[in-house]
Amino acid sequence: MQTKKMYGGIEAGGTKFVCAVASGPGQIVDEIRFQTTTPEETLGKAIRFFQPFVSSGQVGAIGVGCFGPLDVNVESSQYGFITATPKRGWSHTNVLGILRGGLGIKIALDTDVNVAALGEFKWGASRGFDPSLYLTIGTGIGGGYIKDGRSLIGLLSPEMGHLRIPHNRELDSFPGNCPFHDDCFEGLASGPAIEKRLGAPGAMIPEKHPFWNIEADYIASAIMNYVLTLSPKKIILGGGVMQREFLFPKVRWRVRELLNGYVSSKSLLEHIDDYIVPPGLGNQSGSLGAIALAIQIDAEPKDSRV
Amino acid sequence: MQTKKMYGGIEAGGTKFVCAVASGPGQIVDEIRFQTTTPEETLGKAIRFFQPFVSSGQVGAIGVGCFGPLDVNVESSQYGFITATPKRGWSHTNVLGILRGGLGIKIALDTDVNVAALGEFKWGASRGFDPSLYLTIGTGIGGGYIKDGRSLIGLLSPEMGHLRIPHNRELDSFPGNCPFHDDCFEGLASGPAIEKRLGAPGAMIPEKHPFWNIEADYIASAIMNYVLTLSPKKIILGGGVMQREFLFPKVRWRVRELLNGYVSSKSLLEHIDDYIVPPGLGNQSGSLGAIALAIQIDAEPKDSRV
Numbered sequence: 001m002q003t004k005k006m007y008g009g010i011e012a013g014g015t016k017f018v019c020a021v022a023s024g025p026g027q028i029v030d031e032i033r034f035q036t037t038t039p040e041e042t043l044g045k046a047i048r049f050f051q052p053f054v055s056s057g058q059v060g061a062i063g064v065g066c067f068g069p070l071d072v073n074v075e076s077s078q079y080g081f082i083t084a085t086p087k088r089g090w091s092h093t094n095v096l097g098i099l100r101g102g103l104g105i106k107i108a109l110d111t112d113v114n115v116a117a118l119g120e121f122k123w124g125a126s127r128g129f130d131p132s133l134y135l136t137i138g139t140g141i142g143g144g145y146i147k148d149g150r151s152l153i154g155l156l157s158p159e160m161g162h163l164r165i166p167h168n169r170e171l172d173s174f175p176g177n178c179p180f181h182d183d184c185f186e187g188l189a190s191g192p193a194i195e196k197r198l199g200a201p202g203a204m205i206p207e208k209h210p211f212w213n214i215e216a217d218y219i220a221s222a223i224m225n226y227v228l229t230l231s232p233k234k235i236i237l238g239g240g241v242m243q244r245e246f247l248f249p250k251v252r253w254r255v256r257e258l259l260n261g262y263v264s265s266k267s268l269l270e271h272i273d274d275y276i277v278p279p280g281l282g283n284q285s286g287s288l289g290a291i292a293l294a295i296q297i298d299a300e301p302k303d304s305r306v
Numbered sequence: 307m308q309t310k311k312m313y314g315g316i317e318a319g320g321t322k323f324v325c326a327v328a329s330g331p332g333q334i335v336d337e338i339r340f341q342t343t344t345p346e347e348t349l350g351k352a353i354r355f356f357q358p359f360v361s362s363g364q365v366g367a368i369g370v371g372c373f374g375p376l377d378v379n380v381e382s383s384q385y386g387f388i389t390a391t392p393k394r395g396w397s398h399t400n401v402l403g404i405l406r407g408g409l410g411i412k413i414a415l416d417t418d419v420n421v422a423a424l425g426e427f428k429w430g431a432s433r434g435f436d437p438s439l440y441l442t443i444g445t446g447i448g449g450g451y452i453k454d455g456r457s458l459i460g461l462l463s464p465e466m467g468h469l470r471i472p473h474n475r476e477l478d479s480f481p482g483n484c485p486f487h488d489d490c491f492e493g494l495a496s497g498p499a500i501e502k503r504l505g506a507p508g509a510m511i512p513e514k515h516p517f518w519n520i521e522a523d524y525i526a527s528a529i530m531n532y533v534l535t536l537s538p539k540k541i542i543l544g545g546g547v548m549q550r551e552f553l554f555p556k557v558r559w560r561v562r563e564l565l566n567g568y569v570s571s572k573s574l575l576e577h578i579d580d581y582i583v584p585p586g587l588g589n590q591s592g593s594l595g596a597i598a599l600a601i602q603i604d605a606e607p608k609d610s611r612v
Contacts, residue, residue, distance in 0.1 A: 154437045154537030180568040231460030262486040
């Protein structure tokens with residue numbers, strides 16, 4: 001009997017950690033979830049979970065999708081550190097170093113959204129579409145871009161949520177709530193921005209509320225900019241705000257209206273329903289993406305991230 | 307005596323063609339410039355210029371940076387064609403096919419701005435900086451992004467000039483002149499937009515004119531979006547509008563103000579004078595970029611573009 005190779009994945013969120021051993025979707029051998037407390041306790045739990053799989057040689061590589069801000073520059077002396085974060089006790093934590101020290105196997109780390117993008121590219125809605133873009137619109141807004149099968153990291157990892165877009169002041173007097181940029185995309189369109197503006201969370205706002213057209217305009221403006229800059233072959237919209245499914249047709253319609261025929265691709269002009277889509281892995285993009293990252297570093301002995 | 311290998315480059319502009327045989331900057335063996343007339347006449351001249359170098363075996367690969375719109379998708383049946391262009395006689399011209407048919411050697415074609423970006427990356431101001439961005443702000447606005455040594459092409463080639471950015475209607479009542487998007491970046495900030503707004507070309511507008519701060523804000527807004535999306539390690543600003551050198555400090559200052567410390571990179575926070583820079587190759591980015599493209603396809607026998 002042939003046994004499939006197994007990998008470790010950590011979805012390291014600011015609220016909770018998910019650790020899994022798996023060979024792919026639907027092939028999860030073991031999984032544990034726990035609250036994010038102190039770095040020592042939280043990373044210690046993760047190490048203890050993987051230890052038996054590592055000792056027995058069943059798991060030789062682990063991928064980590066981590067909350068940020070994160071130093072993902074492999075040439076930096078702080079590679080794999082969380083940098084300055086409001087999350088108490090976690091500023092300047094060497095997440096990657098602690099995990100490597102505790103487990104002694106190949107481990108790579110990337111931002112949560114890059115890893116989710118990778119999961120969707122390997123097994124989800126953007127499978128076979130390179131380059132592709134995964135955007136999450138929830139508590140914050142972030143994007144992961146996959147090119148040549150890997151997440152894009154340049155000077156730093158992208159911070160696509162903070163795009164500067166036109167603010168419809170005529171219909172939307174909300175000043176924006178981004179502490180850095182006021183009315184950037186995240187400051188106008190994230191879940192907390194919706195709640196602060198309307199006095200109730202997005203999930204409670206009825207579909208007929210006129211605000212949703214404004215929200216769709218902001219999302220579409222950002223998507224227009226991603227299309228013109230990154231030229232992805234598939235765009236996935238995830239996150240809590242996009243749970244309101246009626247937003248998808250609104251956003252697609254507005255993207256086409258804004259581009260106005262300028263990008264003459266059939267994907268946009270004729271098949272936009274297949275171009276801007278929800279995640280294929282539901283809420284597992286992150287944990288499966290971490291497994292996908294482990295598979296990737298295991299396959300490339302000279303991977304610079306390891 | 308060792309002879310350096312030689313390559314062909316074509317800067318195929320809508321107004322003029324530059325054809326060169328060279329091994330690199332300052333090593334131009336022969337060069338010809340002529341007006342862009344009909345496709346037959348213009349491409350015929352290019353073929354006749356290169357023919358002796360090809361026959362003698364001196365040139366085995368040619369790179370072309372071409373005006374657009376262009377189909378650069380290697381999987382498309384129209385790869386290497388100019389698509390629908392207002393330039394009379396050139397719509398649906400198989401530029402790549404005609405050149406290949408006439409010369410019978412390896413030829414690759416990319417957009418003019420991608421090729422200029424490649425030239426700057428190989429020999430100019432972004433040498434050693436991967437990923438990097440080259441932006442031209444002139445008659446039109448366009449950008450080329452180099453990642454892993456090659457220009458980014460996705461669904462299509464990027465059209466970064468048409469980014470949707472905040473329009474400062476309070477200080478700038480000009481509605482924008484983009485036929486597709488009115489007040490996109492190009493519609494607000496290109497050379498023709500400046501001239502239409504102020505009644506005189508940008509070259510004639512005095513440095514003290516308050517409009518330049520608005521122009522710098524538009525350029526900085528677009529750069530902020532490129533930084534957050536593409537995370538380049540170097541940004542080059544070329545084109546006619548950027549000939550006004552006083553714009554550089556204005557743009558750099560405004561980029562830092564807009565980002566407001568959010569992207570915590572020394573390149574932005576401490577060394578922005580070295581981060582946003584003019585082209586290193588002056589007005590030769592395009593023709594040298596075409597040579598760089600020829601070198602690239604010559605070195606990779608399995609290059610998908612050939």
